[in-house]
Amino acid sequence: MSTRSALDLQLPEVLYRLATWVRRATPATEWNSVALSALANVVQNGPKRVTDLVSAERITQPGMTALVGRLAAAGLVTRGPDPDDGRATLVSATPVGQQYLEQIHRAGAEVFDRHLSKLSSDHRASLAGALGALSALAFMPVLSGGDPDAG
Amino acid sequence: MSTRSALDLQLPEVLYRLATWVRRATPATEWNSVALSALANVVQNGPKRVTDLVSAERITQPGMTALVGRLAAAGLVTRGPDPDDGRATLVSATPVGQQYLEQIHRAGAEVFDRHLSKLSSDHRASLAGALGALSALAFMPVLSGGDPDAG
DNA sequence: TATTGTTATACTCTATAACTATA
DNA sequence: TATAGTTATAGAGTATAACAATA
Numbered sequence: 001m002s003t004r005s006a007l008d009l010q011l012p013e014v015l016y017r018l019a020t021w022v023r024r025a026t027p028a029t030e031w032n033s034v035a036l037s038a039l040a041n042v043v044q045n046g047p048k049r050v051t052d053l054v055s056a057e058r059i060t061q062p063g064m065t066a067l068v069g070r071l072a073a074a075g076l077v078t079r080g081p082d083p084d085d086g087r088a089t090l091v092s093a094t095p096v097g098q099q100y101l102e103q104i105h106r107a108g109a110e111v112f113d114r115h116l117s118k119l120s121s122d123h124r125a126s127l128a129g130a131l132g133a134l135s136a137l138a139f140m141p142v143l144s145g146g147d148p149d150a151g
Numbered sequence: 152m153s154t155r156s157a158l159d160l161q162l163p164e165v166l167y168r169l170a171t172w173v174r175r176a177t178p179a180t181e182w183n184s185v186a187l188s189a190l191a192n193v194v195q196n197g198p199k200r201v202t203d204l205v206s207a208e209r210i211t212q213p214g215m216t217a218l219v220g221r222l223a224a225a226g227l228v229t230r231g232p233d234p235d236d237g238r239a240t241l242v243s244a245t246p247v248g249q250q251y252l253e254q255i256h257r258a259g260a261e262v263f264d265r266h267l268s269k270l271s272s273d274h275r276a277s278l279a280g281a282l283g284a285l286s287a288l289a290f291m292p293v294l295s296g297g298d299p300d301a302g
Numbered sequence: 303t304a305t306t307g308t309t310a311t312a313c314t315c316t317a318t319a320a321c322t323a324t325a
Numbered sequence: 326t327a328t329a330g331t332t333a334t335a336g337a338g339t340a341t342a343a344c345a346a347t348a
Binding site: 049050051061062064065066069082085086087088089 | 305306307308309310
Binding site: 007008011013014015016019023037108112113116120129130131132134137138139 | 161162163164165166167169170171172173174175177179184188207208209259260262263264265266267270273274275277278279282283284285286287288289290291293294
């Protein structure tokens with residue numbers, strides 16, 4: 001039995017479960033996951049057009065318009081014109097939005113830390129060794145294929 | 152620099168991002184994540200009361216009643232009396248529900264496999280080494296604390 | 303004519319409150 | 326009286342369709 005087959009057979013299932021676990025372990029917030037993800041996008045990558053945000057999330061353009069409107073009403077983002085394209089709207093994070101996201105991440109990190117401390121030292125060591133790989137996966141662009149229309 | 156501090160500092164952030172990544176990479180289905188999670192609960196653990204399903208998900212009792220009603224209408228679960236408690240309702244998975252969940256997992260596994268194949272062999276090896284730890288985390292009961300009311 | 307974004311409308315889902323049945 | 330579950334009602338969020346502005 002090679003490590004390759006173990007990886008192929010078990011990791012997808014484990015990742016799936018892990019995502020569910022993270023969803024349950026993460027403290028509830030007043031914003032849903034799509035909203036936090038869109039906010040994180042503009043916080044980390046700078047101003048984005050509505051279309052860009054749409055393609056990064058599983059939501060329609062009108063849905064993103066409404067979401068950006070709510071985020072703007074809450075003071076977490078601002079909307080402005082795109083100097084390069086008169087049709088486009090640039091969505092930018094405000095300092096408040098950035099601070100809010102950092103606070104959410106701190107609260108989530110605390111919860112994760114409490115759970116990680118329950119793991120055996122062997123398990124903790126193997127996780128530390130896989131940090132780079134997990135990060136590479138977490139930052140990997142999602143391949144199209146399940147979604148025929150996705151570009 | 153110990154591996155312990157690297158783990159504490161980076162892993163929570165990576166896990167958070169990884170969960171978002173999984174959410175985006177997983178093919179969209181007609182059922183949302185709470186519905187699939189509740190279905191998976193009864194498929195894997197056998198019949199459960201509505202209250203049990205409520206405590207495992209972030210949803211209210213009326214919300215779970217409605218969700219179970221939809222799952223039952225779709226033929227994925229059935230409801231029956233609890234022989235030990237006349238007040239309770241036992242929710243059980245049907246063969247159709249079990250097959251549906253297996254199909255969802257197969258489709259998700261295919262997508263994950265395609266992404267995993269993009270990783271370097273070093274990263275794949277470290278992931279294989281962390282499988283046990285990831286699984287331990289994914290199956291760890293969620294600790295209360297962020298949620299004062301949670302048992 | 304195609305693309306970007308918004309508005310109008312309807313539907314799904316979930317929360318709070320009130321209720322019934324059983325312990 | 327407390328617990329398990331349901332029903333009634335209202336609100337948030339998102340999709341489809343139609344529209345306005347710019348490329």
